[in-house]
Amino acid sequence: MTGISRRRRLAAVAVIALSAVAGAACSSSGGGSSDGGGAYVVWDPYPQFADDSEWVALLKRCGTSAGVTVERTGYDTTDLTNKALLAAQQGNSPDVLIVDNPVISTLAEAGALTTTDENKLDVSSMATNLLGAGQREGKTYGVPIGANTLALYYNKDLLTAAGVDPTAITDWAALNAALTTVKARGRKGITFSAIGTEEGSFQFLPWFWGSGAQLTGLDSPQAVAALTLWTDWLKQGHAPNSVINNTQTTSWQEFATGDYAFAENGTWQLANAEKLGFAYGTIAIPASAGGPAPAPTGGEFVSIPVQDKTDRYATSQKLVACLTSADNLLTTDTTLSYVAPVAAVQDRQAATDPKLKVWVEAVRAAKGRTGDNLGTKYPKISEALWTAVQSALSGGTSPQEALKAAQAAAATR
Numbered sequence: 373m374t375g376i377s378r379r380r381r382l383a384a385v386a387v388i389a390l391s392a393v394a395g396a397a398c399s400s401s402g403g404g405s406s407d408g409g410g411a412y413v414v415w416d417p418y419p420q421f422a423d424d425s426e427w428v429a430l431l432k433r434c435g436t437s438a439g440v441t442v443e444r445t446g447y448d449t450t451d452l453t454n455k456a457l458l459a460a461q462q463g464n465s466p467d468v469l470i471v472d473n474p475v476i477s478t479l480a481e482a483g484a485l486t487t488t489d490e491n492k493l494d495v496s497s498m499a500t501n502l503l504g505a506g507q508r509e510g511k512t513y514g515v516p517i518g519a520n521t522l523a524l525y526y527n528k529d530l531l532t533a534a535g536v537d538p539t540a541i542t543d544w545a546a547l548n549a550a551l552t553t554v555k556a557r558g559r560k561g562i563t564f565s566a567i568g569t570e571e572g573s574f575q576f577l578p579w580f581w582g583s584g585a586q587l588t589g590l591d592s593p594q595a596v597a598a599l600t601l602w603t604d605w606l607k608q609g610h611a612p613n614s615v616i617n618n619t620q621t622t623s624w625q626e627f628a629t630g631d632y633a634f635a636e637n638g639t640w641q642l643a644n645a646e647k648l649g650f651a652y653g654t655i656a657i658p659a660s661a662g663g664p665a666p667a668p669t670g671g672e673f674v675s676i677p678v679q680d681k682t683d684r685y686a687t688s689q690k691l692v693a694c695l696t697s698a699d700n701l702l703t704t705d706t707t708l709s710y711v712a713p714v715a716a717v718q719d720r721q722a723a724t725d726p727k728l729k730v731w732v733e734a735v736r737a738a739k740g741r742t743g744d745n746l747g748t749k750y751p752k753i754s755e756a757l758w759t760a761v762q763s764a765l766s767g768g769t770s771p772q773e774a775l776k777a778a779q780a781a782a783a784t785r
Contacts, residue, residue: 412688416445472670
């Protein structure tokens, strides 16, 4: 791709992605010398980590091993996406960019990222299902640094009192039976997030995929079965009406009251789970016919943006290889509450902390939201999906009607 055509492509994508951003200033990546020494710029979506954190210490160690100084800036996830597109358009990208996995497709389509083949980044040990989120048209545009996903937290005390064995909940029928038993004892069933944003789609996807549905057919019988499961929970009093507006945070707050038997949430709540006033456990979200449902993957990819000075790539490759090495992944993913993207490291995590075993299993069954070569089509599909979920849960339309409208909307956007 020529420089002119790439800039035009970037401009077209940036017009959409930067609609909410005006006058954003970007750091310069030109501080390093052309022979690979000097300063190398890294952007990441972890503004919560200060300069004295283990994450920043790792970045500095990787810089030292590569013979350069790392200049790191942490941005909010949405802000980072906008800045990355604008920087690419201006020819001012960082040397290493760490972004949320669905963003990879957007940046790749814009011509802003190099491929792993171009920079000889070894991804052979990475889990195929996680790597898929960073692939487009047969090319891979980064290396996963870790993943999180969804599972069901449960209140051990409440289930024990109800005589429910959580390990026996391996399909929808068993889960529905457990919810019925809990309700019969005067307790509340399950809480989750169904808000009309990507969070709502994210939480619905395990049930959607667990039914056998595909994102290319939002109105399939399997998809209708998944949405009917949720609407029936509200009708039967197994889930509260508040789920329609719940974020994953407010849903967790409901579970933390001790009133609910189950809550759908992610690995990012593990620290909060240790502070609960009751004993808890986790199980995989069950698929309709049994076994763990594919849940969507969260987590970031480490990528190398396109640079005018191509002689910088060799050092950038060293930085990425260092950040994603097995030993460093173990430290990094522990810090980020992530499951590693490498099977051997996942095994080490589960051996070190048995509570991670369920999460490792969930990540191994997970799917990338932009997988199946959906790429930048996913946000349009997701919006149509969460709109359907909102419509059905509010009682405005039936699940079948809501998903029929969603399929039509996704096809025209």
